[in-house]
Amino acid sequence: MYSFFVDPSQIQGNTIIITGNDVKHIKNVLRMKVGEELSVRSGVDEREYRCGIEAMEEEQIVCRLRFVKEEGMELPSKVYLFQGLPKADKMELIIQKAVELGVHEIIPVSAKRAVVKLDEKKAKAKRERWQAIAESAAKQSKRSIVPQVKEVMTMKEAVRYAADIEVRLIPYELAEGMQKTKDIISSLKKEQSVAIFIGPEGGFEESEIGEAVESGIVPVTLGKRILRTETAGFTVLAWIMYQLEE
Template identity: 65%
Template sequence: MYQFFVEPGQIQGKRVTITGSDVNHIKNVLRMRIGEEIAVSNGMDGLEYRCGIEEFLEDEVVCTLRFVKEDGLELPSRIYLFQALPKGDKMELVIQKAVELGAFAVIPVAAKRCVVKLDAKKEKNKLARWQGISEAAAKQSKRRIIPEVMPVMSMGEALRFASEMDVKLFPYELAEGMGKTKELIGKIRPGQSVAVFIGPEGGFEDGEVEEASACGFVPVTLGRRILRTETAGFTVLSWIMYQLEGDGPESSQLGQPGI
């Protein structure tokens, strides 16, 4: 079942229209035919709209809504991954896998030890590419939303943005005691907002750790081994996904936290 994202306004009663690059993909790459069924999401309400292709126009594909499926594929909490800018193209991998693992948003952070420095032009181009990677990963993993890749923040900006979130995780290589990590993750509940901060290749500076602690973050360990920056985020997100996924009704809806 192929899935496509549309704007909410493209779903009007029983009529659903697909525009943009997906038109060419449906007609000339997938070579789909009238009557075939596709899944459509508007990236907002967590629903899947099952549609049948009705008509091919020059710049749009017209579909008819058959039924709406509400299957709880989204995590019941909003997970924000604050990823310090890594070297090379690692950020692309981080975004792809974070989306697959259920992150609600990814925030690039310019920590002090980050080697990568982006000017305004580079950041604009990077954000466009990163958002495209998020959309592709959302389609592949059958997400009902497209997680936003937000503009790059300084460490201070990121900490202030996350200060009101319900759970704040700050993996730090000098932290000890896996029990504290398990306790914090074990307390995450549906509907909460969760901030996860991941440092750059050289780790966070002591001053950044102190600033995070002052904002209510608790430094935690991810185990006895030192993980690469692109591995650390996957590890935490996997643990959170394991904690939140379940068969009960409380896990079937995307939470609506205040942030």
């Protein structure tokens, strides 16, 4: 079943209005017809609104609510991915798969070893593109919310932003003790917020690791092999999903 996000104001009692780019997508790409069922979410809670298409107008789709499904598709904890900016279009893949794995928010980090350097104009355009990818992935994976892609931050800003997150981890190639990593992951509890810091190609500089450790972020190992920046994030997210998924 196809899934769409609307603003809460578009849910009006038993009537739900779909507007914007989704109108053309429903009409011209999916070629849906009056009477067909679709799924709508507001993005602010975990409720899913199952409704049928009642009318297809030029600039909006009018739907009639059939029933509300209260059980959502979200992890019981909010997971924040602080991702060092990678080369080329890897960030798009990272955002797509991180959303599928249940991440709550993605924070791009302009680390010292990051090859990609974005000025204000490029960063704005990239963020818009990344947010669109997050929304598309959220629809595909039947998420209840659209995870937000934040503005690009420096490492210092990212560490400060993560200050109130309960569990904060930074995979580091010089960290030792896989048992420590296993113990931390296995001890995660529902509703605990979790931050994961992933370096760019080449990893974080020692000064950045030191800055993170000073703020209470815990260095962990992901095993004996060196993982690519995109693989490292997926690995930790998958472990966390396994631990927390009901």
